Amino acid sequence: MVSELRCYTEPAFFEKAQHYQAVLSSRGVTLQIDVIDKLNARFLRLHPDMALCVDADGLWLCALGMKMQPDWQAEIPRLKRASLKSEMLARACNLAEKPQLIDATAGLGHDSLLMAHLGAEVTLVERHPILFSLLEDSYQRALQDPFLSKVAARIHLVFSDSADYLKAQAEAGQAVDVVYLDPMFPQRDQNQQAVKKQAQVKKQMQLLHLLLPEHGEMDLGDALLPLAQKIAKRVVVKRPRLAVYLAGQTPDHQWTGDACRFDAYFQQDATKVNG
Ligand SMILES: C[S@@+](CC[C@H](N)C(=O)[O-])C[C@H]1O[C@@H](n2cnc3c(N)ncnc32)[C@H](O)[C@@H]1O
Structure with a gap:
């Protein structure tokens, strides 16, 4: 790093x-x-x-x-179009219930911004010091923005490795409704269609690809799934559409779109699927 x-x-x-x-x-x-x-x-x-x-x-x-920079202002038109029905992410994370949610792979914070806009109380955890500082800066600007300030009020930032953070939450007996995971996935392993889309990847996403290693040391996030399952009623994992399961674990339910899918893992007593 x-x-x-x-x-x-x-x-x-x-x-x-x-x-x-x-x-x-x-x-x-x-x-x-x-x-x-x-x-x-x-x-x-x-x-x-x-x-x-x-x-x-x-x-x-x-x-x-x-x-x-993680440009949250540029996300406003998307947020204004988004609804609980139209967003697959909203159905996968059951946002209609206004859950307490940990986004354990915050990145640019775009998914979290959408989830907070649709009603979730979101804790974003990011371990990369530069990415986290850029994220924090976007958050501070969002607090000053007439539209984003209401969304930012439901966002909390934590600079930590999520493995440590999730372990600490479990030790403190803190449960949450949802843990959301969107770990990096090697571009070389994605299907052709996804790679083509990546080639036209937005400027902001290039930021992630510049800062995070693409080869060798890339951490694919497998270790986060069992840790998340210890504290969450529902764990939702974002994957490229044809990617292997995180930690090789078959999900209980899937929502599949053109380029990506959401794999959901439910706690035994929380298997009710909405959407
Ligand atoms: C694909 S990006 C997430 C993009 C994000 N969903 C968004 O909407 O911008 C993955 C991010 O997770 C972070 N990450 C991966 N493993 C992590 C861990 N164990 N703890 C904290 N952050 C982690 C990486 O640094 C990277 O910023």
């Missing part, structure tokens, strides 16, 4: 950059701040290596000439 990174900023945002430097340092990442005259598209093209940058819109990851 990246432990040192450059951070570009303009003089007007130097203090802001120092704030992120302190935050990331507490999470094990050293930022070297470079103050430059103009943090514009030309500068980013000339400096294609992965770095962070800070400007009026907060913290960004930049690489390959692009700026990327």
